[in-house]
Amino acid sequence: MALRSFAEALGLLGKKPLVWMPGLFAAFAVLLTYYIFALFGATAGLATGAAMLFLSPAFLAGAYGIIIGDASSPADFRKYAIYGYFRCLITNLLVLMIGFVLSNTLTYILLMTGISMDIAMYFSIFLIVPLIFFFFFADISAIVHNLAPFRALKDSAFRVAAGSFKITAFYLFNIALIFAVFFIFTAVWSVLASDALLPLAEMTEAEILALSQAELLALFAAPEILSSGAIALAVCCLMFVPVFVSYKACFYKHHLLDLSSREPQESEEGSFDEKGRWYKYS
Numbered sequence: 001m002a003l004r005s006f007a008e009a010l011g012l013l014g015k016k017p018l019v020w021m022p023g024l025f026a027a028f029a030v031l032l033t034y035y036i037f038a039l040f041g042a043t044a045g046l047a048t049g050a051a052m053l054f055l056s057p058a059f060l061a062g063a064y065g066i067i068i069g070d071a072s073s074p075a076d077f078r079k080y081a082i083y084g085y086f087r088c089l090i091t092n093l094l095v096l097m098i099g100f101v102l103s104n105t106l107t108y109i110l111l112m113t114g115i116s117m118d119i120a121m122y123f124s125i126f127l128i129v130p131l132i133f134f135f136f137f138a139d140i141s142a143i144v145h146n147l148a149p150f151r152a153l154k155d156s157a158f159r160v161a162a163g164s165f166k167i168t169a170f171y172l173f174n175i176a177l178i179f180a181v182f183f184i185f186t187a188v189w190s191v192l193a194s195d196a197l198l199p200l201a202e203m204t205e206a207e208i209l210a211l212s213q214a215e216l217l218a219l220f221a222a223p224e225i226l227s228s229g230a231i232a233l234a235v236c237c238l239m240f241v242p243v244f245v246s247y248k249a250c251f252y253k254h255h256l257l258d259l260s261s262r263e264p265q266e267s268e269e270g271s272f273d274e275k276g277r278w279y280k281y282s
Helices: 002-015 016-042 042-070 076-110 118-134 138-144 150-162 165-192 192-202 205-210 213-218 223-257
Strands: 271-272 279-280
Touching: 002 016, 002 118, 002 165, 002 223, 016 042, 016 076, 016 213, 016 223, 042 076, 042 223, 076 118, 076 150, 118 150, 138 150, 138 223, 150 165, 150 223, 165 192, 165 223, 192 223
Parallel strands: none
Antiparallel strands: 271 279
8 A cells, every 4th residue: 555655665766766866956956046045146046946946847757757657767767757847847837826826815805804814824724735635646647647737637636536545644654754854854954053053052041032033033044054954955855855756656656547537437448558548449
């Protein structure tokens, strides 16, 4: 089940080195964005970060393709990256757009009814959870089944709904991984920024509480702390992004690929090709 897919995902990190490409790119993107931000300002840093985000679907599509398509060569990775780039990009942008519109609409409606901003924001965040739950596999569905973005969202939702307990176990494993990422990020950041954080560690609780917001912001916005955070984030991206991507692709391949994404119909004879697309026999 979910544990078997996770074990396979870890094994692929050694069997298929190209699976590390999304993590390498993510780590490079974090460091490049930070140093552009530090050298040329916020505008250049935001532009660099946005450019990196728009390039990332190519690496995701390449990794999905070699895992689900049982390939391993650089040529196969490049082929899947080119084939799935726009399918992955547009589908994920659509999910983000839907989440943005729905959360802002809900926040506006709640504010109009007299609910405080804090409570309205909490409700808006909770609205994002079911979107992630049902549309998490939409980018893979778009690539594997060659679907338009809206059809990919519908396909992902049906497959998740049909996955039952296996889907729940999969998400629980991912939540556990997120806690592991947070723990390692905190540990690496604390080690790298230990000298800069030393004055704060030597303060008493009363002295820390007496600090103003401006003083706390100046303390945590120090170049040493920011650079340490960027390096720690890059390390976590390098270590965990390949795990998340491989686990997602392995789980989809073994537990969701053969599930029907439609309501029950009369059985049809056909087969899947090497990319997982269904072909009906005439």
